[in-house]
Amino acid sequence: MSSGSSNPKLVVDRDPGHLAPKFAAAVAAAITECNSAAGGNLNAMVYEGYRSQELQALYYARGRTVIPPKGTVTNAPTNQYSWHGYGLAVDVVHAQKFWEPPGGEAWFARVAAIFKAHGCKWGGDWTKPDTPHFQWGRCMASPSDAARLLLANGGVAAVWKAVGAD
Numbered sequence: 746m747s748s749g750s751s752n753p754k755l756v757v758d759r760d761p762g763h764l765a766p767k768f769a770a771a772v773a774a775a776i777t778e779c780n781s782a783a784g785g786n787l788n789a790m791v792y793e794g795y796r797s798q799e800l801q802a803l804y805y806a807r808g809r810t811v812i813p814p815k816g817t818v819t820n821a822p823t824n825q826y827s828w829h830g831y832g833l834a835v836d837v838v839h840a841q842k843f844w845e846p847p848g849g850e851a852w853f854a855r856v857a858a859i860f861k862a863h864g865c866k867w868g869g870d871w872t873k874p875d876t877p878h879f880q881w882g883r884c885m886a887s888p889s890d891a892a893r894l895l896l897a898n899g900g901v902a903a904v905w906k907a908v909g910a911d
């Protein structure tokens with residue numbers, strides 16, 4: 746309950762049970778490796794996984810209708826435009842220093858190398874980098890109209906099956 750909200754839909758969700766099964770397994774294996782001696786004891790944690798429409802709307806307002814911040818924090822107007830809304834993306838941060846890990850960008854790059862080895866794509870590779878962001882490797886950069894249609898007709902299970910994450 747660290748977000749200070751009493752609305753459960755506005756609380757950051759890091760429940761692996763809300764992620765696609767194969768993606769959840771890849772994330773768990775990657776985090777374990779990041780935090781092992783062999784992985785460099787990076788002290789990484791999942792900050793956020795599945796994101797509700799209510800929370801996505803709150804993030805989208807930041808830097809637009811809610812100022813500060815001066816800059817925007819997401820380009821996805823609804824959770825159907827982000828893989829977080831499908832349980833196919835997570836944001837990974839340092840367990841104590843959160844978005845300011847020791848080593849800065851180099852820390853995120855080390856985490857990314859491990860996540861990539863477990864089949865995930867990294868937001869740090871994008872034109873507008875999102876370094877804490879990882880998503881299932883078989884997903885496109887962002888959800889298409891076809892993904893939204895599949896979600897509407899078959900729920901997340903249908904999307905997970907289509908990208909081989911079920």
Ligand SMILES: [Zn+2]
Pocket residue numbers: 829834835836875877878879
């Ligand atoms: Zn993200």
